[in-house]
Amino acid sequence: RAKQRGRDTFHLFDPNHDRLLQVRHEQRQRFIDALTNNELCLYYQPQVDMRSGKVVGLEALIRWQHPEEGLLAPVQFLPIIDTTPLEVDLGEWVIERALRQLSEWQVQGIALPINVNISPTHLLVSDFSQRLGELLARYPDVPPAMLKLEVLESAAMHDIQAALQNMARCQSLGVSFAIDDFGTGFSSLTHLRQLPVSLIKIDQSFVRDMLTDQDDMAIVESVIYMANRFKRPMLAEGVETLDHAKALMALGCDLAQGYGIARPMPAEALPTWLEIWPGREEWGSLALADN
Numbered sequence: 001r002a003k004q005r006g007r008d009t010f011h012l013f014d015p016n017h018d019r020l021l022q023v024r025h026e027q028r029q030r031f032i033d034a035l036t037n038n039e040l041c042l043y044y045q046p047q048v049d050m051r052s053g054k055v056v057g058l059e060a061l062i063r064w065q066h067p068e069e070g071l072l073a074p075v076q077f078l079p080i081i082d083t084t085p086l087e088v089d090l091g092e093w094v095i096e097r098a099l100r101q102l103s104e105w106q107v108q109g110i111a112l113p114i115n116v117n118i119s120p121t122h123l124l125v126s127d128f129s130q131r132l133g134e135l136l137a138r139y140p141d142v143p144p145a146m147l148k149l150e151v152l153e154s155a156a157m158h159d160i161q162a163a164l165q166n167m168a169r170c171q172s173l174g175v176s177f178a179i180d181d182f183g184t185g186f187s188s189l190t191h192l193r194q195l196p197v198s199l200i201k202i203d204q205s206f207v208r209d210m211l212t213d214q215d216d217m218a219i220v221e222s223v224i225y226m227a228n229r230f231k232r233p234m235l236a237e238g239v240e241t242l243d244h245a246k247a248l249m250a251l252g253c254d255l256a257q258g259y260g261i262a263r264p265m266p267a268e269a270l271p272t273w274l275e276i277w278p279g280r281e282e283w284g285s286l287a288l289a290d291n
Ligand code: C2E
Pocket: 045, 060, 061, 062, 073, 074, 075, 078, 091, 094, 117, 118, 119, 150, 180, 181, 204, 237, 238, 239, 240, 257, 258, 259, 260, 264
């Protein structure tokens, strides 16, 4: 009670604090407008099997086409809505968009699964699977297996029972899961055993320096070893060079995503990229050399 009073007092007499709250409020209002005015869009980054060269899926990444500030990356606006209910609104918007895109591409003969990032707040809401079911029902032509949800290890960590329950329900709808940024959370091993995930994504921070930093190399090696022991497919994020690609394949990780393969692109650019990709000489010879 005394603590509560103290906080109120602080609040009352600190004009800076009020100002900050005001700014946050305005930023959130602006974000709500962006959601309703169609200023948000999804970029797509290909995920490939380096051994065969086959494109195995796409990750949907949110962008804000801001009328004054230009194209904004998630790091520039996701903090505004962090741990607020707006994360749920955004998450549902992203899932709906991804399903709509799957439906459109299906008509054009492009059949690639889409991975969607789900925030910890969103994953843990009680009617998560029910809402997902409703969204899937709007696109009856899209097989639910074409949608994969990327969740952070730390999200599950926060409330493991709720996470496991929601994930199991989504799985029964036919949707699968990936662990994102694997290796950055705590007690990775425990989670790997418990969580119903069909893909492990090793965090790009370890991949980036693996060729020069022995500790990062050790982490990458261990994660690949573990994933193989648990018989879970694994994908390396942040594959920027052929040398990274070769090292990862030698360690037993064939799936990759990164600027070396393709940067995230607007949906309209994908069909052209899909035509160009098989002709990317150096990546083709990489697969051949290793076989
Ligand atoms: P993430 O899910 O781990 O996504 C991978 C990020 O790494 C993306 O950044 C991608 O553009 C970037 N990336 C891919 N390949 C490379 C590479 O070779 N080198 C480097 N340096 N970076 C690479 P982006 O699009 O800025 O997204 C950042 C984070 O924002 C994502 O990390 C994800 O946590 C979050 N995010 C993105 N879209 C959504 C969304 O729709 N919903 C939610 N809740 N979070 C999202």
